[in-house]
Amino acid sequence: MTITITAFERSPDGGKGLARDMCVRWALEEVGQSYEAHLVSFQAMKEPVHLALHPFGQIPTYEQGDLALFESGAIVFHIAERYAGLLPDDTNIRARAITWMFAALNTVEPPILELATARLLESDKPWNKERLPLVEDRVRDRLKQLSAYLGSADWLDGAFSAGDLMMVSVLLRLRSSGMLDEFPNLAAYVARGESRSAYRRAFDAQWAVYTGRRDPP
Numbered sequence: 001m002t003i004t005i006t007a008f009e010r011s012p013d014g015g016k017g018l019a020r021d022m023c024v025r026w027a028l029e030e031v032g033q034s035y036e037a038h039l040v041s042f043q044a045m046k047e048p049v050h051l052a053l054h055p056f057g058q059i060p061t062y063e064q065g066d067l068a069l070f071e072s073g074a075i076v077f078h079i080a081e082r083y084a085g086l087l088p089d090d091t092n093i094r095a096r097a098i099t100w101m102f103a104a105l106n107t108v109e110p111p112i113l114e115l116a117t118a119r120l121l122e123s124d125k126p127w128n129k130e131r132l133p134l135v136e137d138r139v140r141d142r143l144k145q146l147s148a149y150l151g152s153a154d155w156l157d158g159a160f161s162a163g164d165l166m167m168v169s170v171l172l173r174l175r176s177s178g179m180l181d182e183f184p185n186l187a188a189y190v191a192r193g194e195s196r197s198a199y200r201r202a203f204d205a206q207w208a209v210y211t212g213r214r215d216p217p
């Protein structure tokens, strides 16, 4: 059964692979499943056809047969449960990998999103200058904890898993801030994720959508 996901027709990230269809593409590449990407405009996302798939009018969505899903975390989890390659068989190690997926989305990502909001949407506010360092420090606190946990390991808990896929995806949004470089083991962790062939294929696919070309930077 064909897998169809939705992605931006023209991503505001300029093809940097920061929109959330990227983690879904990456997960599908890791498990070796082909897929089709249905590209939607901002306007189409708010129309009834798309709202029937995604109640909040966003991307990504995932359809296969009579199953329709939204929320990138839930989609990656579904892919990881359904196909081999992203979650280990051992029950306890599997539970820990799933824990890292939640940790990425619920514990590490919130301050990163707060920082993006402070930088992109609140820069003209009179209080932004005072608030920004506070928000940056909240991100730093999380990175410091994550960095201490990761130590010199390649991945969060043994072999690469859906937990790493989500964590690397979340951390990538920090790249332009330079904050990742304050934690060399995290910068190396993200680079390790990006160097996976499945990541590269996913990146190239979204790059081709943005540029209409197949020659990524």
Ligand code: GTB
Residues within 6 Å of the ligand: 011, 012, 013, 014, 018, 019, 020, 021, 042, 045, 057, 058, 059, 060, 070, 071, 072, 073
């Ligand atoms: N919690 C949902 C999930 O994880 O799936 C959040 C989905 C979401 O935020 N989707 C965004 C969207 O559809 C695109 S990915 N926005 C349109 C809208 O809400 O109208 C978020 C995103 C957008 C842009 C960049 N960027 O330019 O760097 C990065 C990430």
